[in-house]
Amino acid sequence: MSFKFRPSAVVCLLLLLLSWIRTGQAQNGTERSGDLSNAARPVTKVPSGVILVKGAWSASSDSSTPLPEGGTLINGVFENAYFGLRYALPKNWVEEYKGPPPSDSGRYVLAQLQADERSEAAHILITAQDTFFSQSPASDAIELAAYEKDNLQSDYKLQRPITQTKIAGRLFTFFAYESPVAQLHWYVLGTDIRCHTLEFVITGRDPNLLENLMLAMNRMELSAGASPAASRGASVFPVCIKGYAETDQLIRRADPVFTEHRFNPVPVRIIIDREGKIKHIHFLSAFPDQEQAIGDALRRWKFKPYLSHGHPVEVETGVMFGHGKDIGPDHETSPAVD
Amino acid sequence: MGRTIKLASILGLAILFFAGVAFTQNYGGSNGAGRHRRGDRSPANGPYPVAAGVVDPGVQTDNRNAGGTLIDPANDPNGFTSFFSDGLARFQEVESVSGGANNGLGPRFNLNQCSGCHAQPAIGGSSAASNPQFQAISDGMVSGTTNSIPSFIAADGPTREVRFPFFFNSNGSPNLNSPNGGVEDVFTVSGRPDAGSCNVSQPNFAAAQAANNIIFRIPTPTFGAGLIENLDDSTLLKNQAANLQNNFGVAGTFNHNGNDGTISRFGWKAQNKSLQIFAGEAYNVEMGISNMLFPQERPLPGEEQGVGLPPNCMNLSGKGYPEDTSNPNASPNAAVLDDVSAFANFMRFLAPPQPGAVVLNGQAVSSTSISNGSALFRSIGCATCHNPSPGTTQASNFVPALSNVPVLAYSDLEIHHMGSGLADNVSQGGAGGDQFRTAPLWGLGQRVYFLHDGRTSNLVTAIQAHASHGSEATGVEQNFFALTPRQQQDLLNFLRSL
Numbered sequence: 001m002s003f004k005f006r007p008s009a010v011v012c013l014l015l016l017l018l019s020w021i022r023t024g025q026a027q028n029g030t031e032r033s034g035d036l037s038n039a040a041r042p043v044t045k046v047p048s049g050v051i052l053v054k055g056a057w058s059a060s061s062d063s064s065t066p067l068p069e070g071g072t073l074i075n076g077v078f079e080n081a082y083f084g085l086r087y088a089l090p091k092n093w094v095e096e097y098k099g100p101p102p103s104d105s106g107r108y109v110l111a112q113l114q115a116d117e118r119s120e121a122a123h124i125l126i127t128a129q130d131t132f133f134s135q136s137p138a139s140d141a142i143e144l145a146a147y148e149k150d151n152l153q154s155d156y157k158l159q160r161p162i163t164q165t166k167i168a169g170r171l172f173t174f175f176a177y178e179s180p181v182a183q184l185h186w187y188v189l190g191t192d193i194r195c196h197t198l199e200f201v202i203t204g205r206d207p208n209l210l211e212n213l214m215l216a217m218n219r220m221e222l223s224a225g226a227s228p229a230a231s232r233g234a235s236v237f238p239v240c241i242k243g244y245a246e247t248d249q250l251i252r253r254a255d256p257v258f259t260e261h262r263f264n265p266v267p268v269r270i271i272i273d274r275e276g277k278i279k280h281i282h283f284l285s286a287f288p289d290q291e292q293a294i295g296d297a298l299r300r301w302k303f304k305p306y307l308s309h310g311h312p313v314e315v316e317t318g319v320m321f322g323h324g325k326d327i328g329p330d331h332e333t334s335p336a337v338d
Numbered sequence: 339m340g341r342t343i344k345l346a347s348i349l350g351l352a353i354l355f356f357a358g359v360a361f362t363q364n365y366g367g368s369n370g371a372g373r374h375r376r377g378d379r380s381p382a383n384g385p386y387p388v389a390a391g392v393v394d395p396g397v398q399t400d401n402r403n404a405g406g407t408l409i410d411p412a413n414d415p416n417g418f419t420s421f422f423s424d425g426l427a428r429f430q431e432v433e434s435v436s437g438g439a440n441n442g443l444g445p446r447f448n449l450n451q452c453s454g455c456h457a458q459p460a461i462g463g464s465s466a467a468s469n470p471q472f473q474a475i476s477d478g479m480v481s482g483t484t485n486s487i488p489s490f491i492a493a494d495g496p497t498r499e500v501r502f503p504f505f506f507n508s509n510g511s512p513n514l515n516s517p518n519g520g521v522e523d524v525f526t527v528s529g530r531p532d533a534g535s536c537n538v539s540q541p542n543f544a545a546a547q548a549a550n551n552i553i554f555r556i557p558t559p560t561f562g563a564g565l566i567e568n569l570d571d572s573t574l575l576k577n578q579a580a581n582l583q584n585n586f587g588v589a590g591t592f593n594h595n596g597n598d599g600t601i602s603r604f605g606w607k608a609q610n611k612s613l614q615i616f617a618g619e620a621y622n623v624e625m626g627i628s629n630m631l632f633p634q635e636r637p638l639p640g641e642e643q644g645v646g647l648p649p650n651c652m653n654l655s656g657k658g659y660p661e662d663t664s665n666p667n668a669s670p671n672a673a674v675l676d677d678v679s680a681f682a683n684f685m686r687f688l689a690p691p692q693p694g695a696v697v698l699n700g701q702a703v704s705s706t707s708i709s710n711g712s713a714l715f716r717s718i719g720c721a722t723c724h725n726p727s728p729g730t731t732q733a734s735n736f737v738p739a740l741s742n743v744p745v746l747a748y749s750d751l752e753i754h755h756m757g758s759g760l761a762d763n764v765s766q767g768g769a770g771g772d773q774f775r776t777a778p779l780w781g782l783g784q785r786v787y788f789l790h791d792g793r794t795s796n797l798v799t800a801i802q803a804h805a806s807h808g809s810e811a812t813g814v815e816q817n818f819f820a821l822t823p824r825q826q827q828d829l830l831n832f833l834r835s836l
Contacts, residue, residue: 042548044549045511045548046503046504046512046550048550049758049806050761051772052763053519053763053771054770055769055772055773097809097812099812100754100809101755103590104591105589109587112587123820125586127585129583136582144583147583148585153716155716155717156717181710181714182713183822183825184717188585203585203816203817205820262768263599264768
């Protein structure tokens with residue numbers, strides 16, 4: 001047998017050797033030595049005050065499409081691209097603590113605002129409740145205000161009946177109530193944007209202060225895209241339709257194949273492009289394995305193009321998965337229907 | 339020429355390969371491309387201050403029937419009164435490794451007696467003011483040769499269970515991609531005269547502390563647990579639906595039992611379905627005693643992923659497994675049960691403590707202050723989660739005292755996001771690292787330590803801890819801060835009346 005020198009073979013061998021060493025290092029680096037580590041000094045520490053291990057949480061398929069919970073407060077201005085909202089806060093107002101992630105009933109805490117150093121006894125809570133996953137019977141701001149008013153507990157007294165008022169050129173539903181024992185007042189203002197009821201809840205002891213805060217809301221800017229007409233398709237925003245995936249507009253459907261059997265509801269908001277394909281997926285509350293399975297399935301869905309004034313437009317809707325109805329990996333996906 | 343091209347191609351592939359490995363390692367490619375998870379929060383700011391002079395009235399010492407039973411012996415058609423007494427007695431038994439009256443302890447454990455942890459203000463409760471774990475060596479419970487008292491176990495601190503949120507790398511750093519969260523028992527039986535040659539070490543608590551990779555839990559009180567167990571899921575769901583549309587920013591969801599999908603409700607994260615499971619898991623995890631629900635000896639989480647427990651630490655009682663079984667030949671009837679069932683019965687029949695009068699700075703607090711505090715508690719939103727009565731129990735097949743009873747637990751039994759300030763980065767069932775069950779508040783007036791880790795014995799501090807980044811309770815906290823000092827004091831007085 002003759003031996004012939006081949007540089008490529010030597011390089012391959014070297015690479016294999018390097019790869020083996022590297023793999024070994026990586027394995028050592030991540031080896032689970034568990035709870036009996038005898039290392040005297042750790043190289044790194046677990047950061048304090050950070051939520052690292054999350055349960056069902058919000059996530060999306062891309063980072064460029066605005067999300068309802070994606071507002072920011074910079075230099076005293078709260079902006080939320082999803083709702084087309086720009087709200088210059090009263091002077092020295094801040095958000096000390098961010099809100100929780102979206103709920104599995106479609107509720108968002110967008111901002112919790114208050115005067116810096118808590119110098120004024122009032123605060124503003126901005127929330128959004130979508131109509132896709134809401135568990136209340138209300139389908140818009142007026143109905144939601146009526147529902148809240150009708151379900152006020154006996155500790156509260158209605159202070160101002162439901163009316164409609166214009167703020168920043170936009171129609172808001174308004175009502176107010178108070179707690180006589182706490183001597184606190186709640187001013188509730190709601191408006192509808194993209195199948196969500198956006199609510200501003202101003203709370204404090206002094207009604208005059210609350211009135212002023214309400215007046216200051218006139219500095220708020222809501223883009224034309226967030227107008228009521230938007231939900232009918234006359235906007236750069238998608239037209240939003242509750243239950244759209246349950247209509248015969250859906251022409252091809254695939255069920256997710258889950259790897260874990262879980263029992264949490266998984267609300268998913270989707271945007272369908274002009275050709276009927278899903279272009280954006282927003283998981284309000286899901287575990288990573290659920291995101292993977294649902295995302296894989298949704299990317300196979302196909303809708304008929306939605307026409308507005310004869311032109312195809314994008315559609316936004318919500319689909320609920322989970323609730324323990326889904327079957328694990330043995331489940332056969334339903335056949336695609338074209 | 340051809341050879342040069344081949345060589346260049348191979349080198350190019352090699353560079354790409356290593357670049358890919360480096361990229362994956364540096365940027366966490368395991369999370370998957372195309373997924374963008376939101377909601378990471380920066381550390382919390384300081385707590386909301388309360389007005390000067392507003393104080394926690396402290397632990398109330400009047401008789402509130404803590405530790406009593408809800409069974410009326412005159413209306414006990416199934417004869418469970420004796421089962422309560424039997425469970426109470428077993429709850430106080432001191433466990434040995436072998437050769438004693440009650441065997442099976444270890445090889446790892448947190449204490450050798452249920453009632454040592456569930457002690458305040460009566461047997462079945464939470465952590466007492468002084469921690470019996472601190473005396474483990476001096477009392478002869480563990481060997482001082484093989485065990486040491488960790489620095490976080492203090493004589494005047496809470497009784498503690500320990501968990502490491504993450505596994506360690508071999509270099510001693512926590513591996514943030516490898517969640518652990520299992521219980522790391524404080525003590526071992528090694529060196530005890532009844533433990534043979536078993537030789538296992540305590541976890542390296544000092545290393546865990548140095549890596550900030552350690553969290554604590556204190557015992558949950560079990561008063562009224564039978565009423566909570568007997569709430570139907572539909573009742574809880576109805577209660578949830580009624581509370582969702584609030585103006586405080588509170589949502590909430592339920593943890594579920596992984597097998598049948600029904601609502602689980604016991605433990606700090608509502609991870610346990612029933613009192614039987616709760617007792618069986620505690621017997622195995624906290625005391626190292628295998629039983630009919632958890633038949634295997636339990637290694638530490640790291641050992642479980644390796645080779646398990648060493649052979650000389652197995653079957654230390656010499657009687658085989660499970661160490662706790664039923665006793666078919668025993669009498670009276672209650673004695674036939676296994677310990678776990680007896681514990682479950684004891685907790686099931688423990689009455690919830692009754693509200694009582696409050697003493698503040700040696701003076702009796704007026705009933706007006708307490709009733710004001712109660713109304714304030716509801717008005718500012720505390721009751722959205724700490725629901726005074728989440729419902730009425732279903733019919734019970736045990737005792738009439740568990741049937742059709744309003745459950746005044748001050749809890750919705752849901753899990754809520756409690757923010758970065760309280761997050762322990764331990765996931766249990768469907769609950770994530772920042773989600774906790776709304777702690778029932780009945781009996782709170784006589785509690786010493788608060789919150790899941792017992793970090794404070796000051797009720798004011800416990801309330802302040804409810805606000806942080808990502809917490810559902812921040813809006814309610816803002817309302818509490820907006821109250822007058824008198825109102826804040828009324829609310830604290832009310833809480834200590836429970």
